Structures are given as structure tokens and as C-alpha cells.
């Protein structure tokens with residue numbers, strides 16, 4: 172696995188503190204309910220509108236003696252008093268009347284348990300230390316996460332732009348990271364800050380009133396109701412008041428306000444001493460409220476959701492890491508003995524998985540092959556073939572393990588002639604598609620003794636089909652026969668199901684196409700656009716087909732019979748009633764849009780199958796145009812009835828067949844060019860373009876769409892793709 176400093180720090184800290192973070196989040200979820208419960212249960216008094224003078228007077232009127240009052244973060248006022256019956260008691264009061272409104276309840280044992288675990292893991296000082304350290308780790312994990320997010324989204328200004336989907340866990344990790352990053356930074360920072368007090372690194376300043384007792388006056392005495400400081404201070408600003416112990420003039424009120432401490436003469440109301448609350452204390456107060464959610468229902472709820480999100484981050488983070496760890500660089504031979512060298516530029520490991528597979532296949536074919544990261548490039552005179560597999564990051568930049576490649580290459584002289592081939596991995600969603608692969612090819616181009624064996628091939632979104640096309644070309648040039656790369660899609664152990672053939676058309680002469688209709692033996696919910704991986708037998712790999720769902724809810728497959736095609740031959744030999752083993756792969760990114768003012772479907776050949784299903788089930792009668800490219804009108808034979816029925820039922824507005832050997836003799840992209848205003852309208856109005864069929868057609872159509880976007884001052888095509896206005900399933 173190859174990772175950058177930020178990714179490594181993010182991962183290493185998450186792994187090392189995962190058990191503590193897990194405990195803190197689970198207990199945090201429980202504790203978040205406490206302020207929610209308190210907030211709901213607490214009697215509400217308008218403490219902003221009641222002044223402290225009223226509070227003190229009413230207490231003095233109601234009780235024999237008052238020791239003190241406290242106002243908590245929920246704005247509940249409690250008093251410690253001697254009642255008329257002579258009992259010492261502490262309870263909640265109405266601040267306006269001084270009357271008792273409720274007992275101070277014992278904290279529930281669930282919250283007590285969760286709090287102890289949350290604060291000290293039941294390990295006293297050692298536990299508190301680990302909890303503090305965990306908060307610190309969480310803070311760093313959040314900061315490194317932010318850096319990774321900024322890199323992924325290409326800067327702050329794009330932070331809320333749509334996220335490029337690679338898989339569910341990666342998408343969820345980034346999506347929720349964006350939402351919960353700030354609350355988690357606040358939780359972790361406040362946690363660290365509160366911990367500093369536990370270890371006396373920071374201390375609460377204690378207010379020691381400095382008063383010259385000789386000079387305290389008992390006159391002019393005024394009633395408490397007239398004390399300016401009490402009259403002008405609402406109860407909401409008070410944290411605690413300690414009442415004078417006796418009626419001696421040297422005893423005074425000790426008042427703790429939100430922002431300062433005061434000593435107040437009990438006869439004259441004069442302020443005897445005053446101390447601003449220290450910054451440390453104030454930050455403590457904010458940290459405490461932000462960390463616990465006390466007194467703010469909405470924030471408590473945010474804390475609850477943040478703790479739940481941390482659980483998701485832990486789970487999805489591990490899923491992502493395990494996936495990335497799947498491929499590792501391993502070498503069987505010494506580099507000096509190898510004729511083939513594969514260099515890999517990969518940040519998150521997916522390019523590496525292609526490269527490792529290719530290395531193994533070359534070795535199987537008897538080629539001594541070495542694999543290395545691009546940064547580790549070194550030359551040996553036995554080298555004949557240099558194959559570079561590289562991803563692109565940032566704005567067309569190299570992945571972290573390829574940053575030194577250019578310098579290394581410049582310092583190398585190829586003593587003997589070598590052949591090089593570059594394979595670029597990237598995504599159309601980025602403006603600089605596979606740019607670093609182009610840079611690499613240019614650099615190699617300039618070297619002496621280096622010949623281009625196969626010119627640059629680019630792969631969008633880790634497309635296995637596209638990789639297989641490169642493989643076939645590279646194989647034929649080097650006279651090697653490679654099996655198909657079937658990557659993770661097919662290597663995953665999926666459950667196979669049994670399907671029965673309910674219909675099969677004969678082969679269409681000259682076109683070699685046929686339709687198969689399958690029905691799942693057990694009930695299954697399928698959607699047009701899903702993929703069916705058909706098993707042609709034990710010794711063969713599965714083959715993927717885009718499926719359509721017919722009006723009778725059967726699976727429609729449109730198949731082209733290939734001369735040596737194991738799976739297409741297998742399907743063609745089936746008879747009605749035969750059973751087929753296959754598994755369904757959900758392909759959510761290629762479903763018919765639920766809401767779209769207009770849909771343009773573009774297909775060639777058998778790529779029409781999912782669209783046949785989609786138009787059949789277009790019950791809302793959304794306007795759909797279907798462009799379909801084929802050699803001649805006979806190719807339509809199998810699909811004609813479905814298309815006619817969809818048009819009659821207004822489920823398909825326009826069907827535009829484009830025949831390359833008839834009429835104008837042109838291709839779908841030529842036909843689309845005649846309808847540019849309609850495409851511009853569609854992009855502007857949130858319509859959707861769906862493409863299914865050959866990669867060649869896809870590339871031509873994408874080139875046209877890019878041109879249309881540029882010429883008509885629209886957004887970039889990748890922006891529409893990110894918004895789900897361009898859906899593709901090409902092979």
C-alpha cells in the first residue's frame with residue numbers, strides 16, 4: 172500500500188487509538204442524551220428577565236437562612252437553605268418567587284457509568300491520561316482528515332462541490348467528514364482542553380477577595396432590592412452566589428458571574444472587590460458546554476450525531492484500508508535479472524492491483540518481471556520492457572510515490588535499448604484527465620535508447636474493460652496471450668443464483684446477435700441497468716451483461732456471439748427451460764433517473780438492452796429520446812416490438828436509429844451533432860444523458876459533449892457528470 176504523509180498520519184493515529192475512540196464515541200452517544208433529557212424535563216423560567224435582587228429578596232423572605240444559590244447551564248436555579256421548619260435542604264427554586272419547584276435528582280446510574288468510562292475508563296489517573304491523549308489524537312485525525320478532504324476536493328472553494336464516488340464507504344467517509352469535521356474538531360479540542368485541568372497543567376483561578384476589613388462601612392444601608400449590582404444583573408448572568416455567613420459587616424456576598432467575580436457589601440451594596448474571570452476559566456467554561464452539550468438542546472443533538480458519525484468513520488475507514496491493502500508489491504526475482512519492469516504510480520492502491528495482476532501474468536508467461544514504485548526507479552542493463560502504470564492526482568500531479576520519478580529518470584542513461592509503454596489511470600471527473608501519465612510518456616519520449624512500444628492508453632474510473640483492451644493490444648504486440656482481467660468485480664465471492672431461460676431468439680444473420688430472457692427461480696428485485704455475471708461453466712470466468720427488465724419482469728439480455736466467446740457461445744446454446752447460474756451486481760449509478768425533465772439515451776448494438784427495460788417501465792412517461800447506432804435496420808429485428816410498444820404508450824418520445832451502412836451512413840455521434848441545441852437545453856434544465864455500448868462510441872460522444880459544453884459556455888462536462896446528468900455503462 173502506498174500512501175502520502177497525510178493519509179499515513181490519518182490512518183496510523185486512527186488505528187492506534189481506535190479502541191479508545193470507539194469507547195469514547197459509544198459513551199458519548201449515551202451521554203448526549205443527558206442534556207437532551209435535562210433540557211426537556213427542566214422547568215423553564217425566564218432567567219434573562221428576572222434580576223438578581225428579586226432572586227435574593229425572595230429567598231430571604233421564604234427561608235430562615237440562605238447559604239447560597241447556583242445557576243446551572245440549563246438555567247436551573249438551586250438554593251441551599253434552612254427552611255421554616257428548621258431543616259437544611261437544597262432544591263430547585265423559582266427564581267422569581269424563591270419557592271421550591273423540585274428536588275435535585277440523583278444522576279441515573281446509566282449516565283454515571285457512561286461518564287466514568289468516558290472520563291477515565293475506570294482507570295483513575297491512568298485512564299484520564301489515555302482519554303486526554305485520545306482527544307488529542309482525534310484532533311489530529313480531524314486535521315489530517317481536513318487536509319485529505321481539501322486535496323480530494325481540490326481546494327477550499329470546492330469543498331462543498333459534489334464528491335466523486337468511488338465506492339460507498341469512501342463516499343460516505345468523505346460526505347460525512349465534510350459535515351461533521353467541525354463538530355468533531357470542537358469535541359476533540361474541548362476534550363483536550365478539559366483534560367489539561369485534570370493534570371493541573373492548567374488551573375482554575377480562585378477568586379480571593381482582597382478587602383481592607385477596617386474600611387468596610389455598614390452605612391448608608393439600603394435594601395437588597397436597591398443594590399445596583401443586583402438590580403442590574405439578570406439571573407442568567409449568575410453562576411453562583413455565596414451569602415454572608417453572618418450579619419457582621421466583614422461578611423459579604425461572593426458573587427460568581429459568567430465573566431467575573433465580585434465581593435458585595437451586604438449592607439450598602441458596594442462592590443468591595445472585583446476580578447475578571449481569567450481567559451483560561453472562560454475557555455474552560457466554553458469547552459465544558461461545547462463538550463457536554465449542557466444547556467443547548469440543538470448542540471447536544473449535534474454532539475449525538477457526531478459521535479454516531481465517528482462510529483461510521485471507524486467502520487468505513489477500516490473498510491477502505493482493507494480494500495487498499497489487498498495489493499502489495501512482492502518480487503520473485505532480483506531486479507538485475509529481470510527483462511520486464513513495471514513501475515507503479517498509485518496513491519490509494521487501485522492502480523497497484525492492476526499492476527500486480529499484470530506482473531503475475533507476465534511471470535506466468537515466462538517473463539522475469541520486477542515491480543516497483545515509480546520513486547524507486549532504477550535501471551539495469553537487462554531491462555527490455557518498461558511498463559508504467561500511473562494514476563494522476565491534484566491538478567494533474569503525480570501520486571505521492573511518483574513525485575521523484577522525473578528526477579530519477581533524468582539521472583538514468585539507458586545503456587541498451589528499452590521499450591516503454593505507459594498506462595494512465597484517472598477519472599473524467601477531473602479536468603486534467605490522466606495528465607501525469609501524459610507527462611510520464613513525454614519524459615520517456617525524450618530519453619535516448621527508449622522506444623515507445625505501445626502509445627499511451629488512458630483508463631477512466633478503473634474500467635476493467637478498458638484495461639483489457641490495452642492488455643489485448645500489448646499482448647498482441649509482444650506475442651503474448653493474456654487472460655481477461657476480471658478484477659474485484661468478479662473476484663468477489665458473490666452468491667450465484669439459478670435463472671431459467673424463458674425465451675431465446677435465434678441468431679440474427681450477419682449481425683450475430685440474439686436475445687435471451689431469463690427468470691430468477693427465487694424472487695429477486697432487479698432493475699434495468701444492473702449487471703448480470705453469467706457463469707459459463709466451472710473452468711471459465713464469469714461474463715458481465717447489462718440487463719433490462721421486461722414487461723413480464725424477466726431479465727432481457729442482448730448478446731453478440733463472438734467467434735471464440737465462451738460465454739456468448741454458452742448462452743447461444745441454451746434452450747427454453749434450461750437453468751443458468753449467474754449473479755446480479757447492482758449498478759445504481761446507471762439507473763433510470765427518478766426525476767429528470769428529459770432523458771437522452773445513447774446506445775450502440777447490444778448496449779440497447781438496459782434501455783429497453785427502462786423505457787418499458789417508464790410509467791411516469793418522462794420524455795425520453797433513444798439514439799441507437801447499428802450497421803443496418805435489420806439489427807433492429809429483436810428490439811422492434813418493445814420499441815413500438817413503448818412509443819404507443821408514450822414511454823418513449825423519439826426513437827432515432829442511426830445506421831452506419833444505410834442512409835446517411837453515419838454514427839450516433841454524427842446524429843447527435845445535428846441536435847446540439849437540444850443537448851444544450853437538456854444540460855441547462857437538469858436533464859440526463861445515458862450512454863451504453865462500445866467504449867469507442869463513448870469516447871466519440873464524450874468528445875462531442877465536451878465540445879458542446881465549451882462552445883455554449885456551459886459548465887465542464889465533468890461537472891454534469893458529478894451532478895448525475897451524465898451516466899455511462901460502456902465496455
Ligand SMILES: Cc1cc2nc3c(=O)[nH]c(=O)nc-3n(C[C@H](O)[C@H](O)[C@H](O)COP(=O)(O)O)c2cc1C
Pocket residue numbers: 322323324325516517518519520521522523562563564565566567568570596597598599601602603604605606632633
Ligand atoms: C484527490 C483526487 C484527485 C484526483 N485528481 C485527478 C486528476 O487530476 N486527473 C485524473 O485523471 N484523475 C484524478 N483522480 C482520479 C484518480 O487518478 C483515479 O481514481 C485513480 O484510479 C486512482 O488510482 P490509485 O487508487 O492507484 O491511487 C483524482 C482522485 C482523487 C481522489
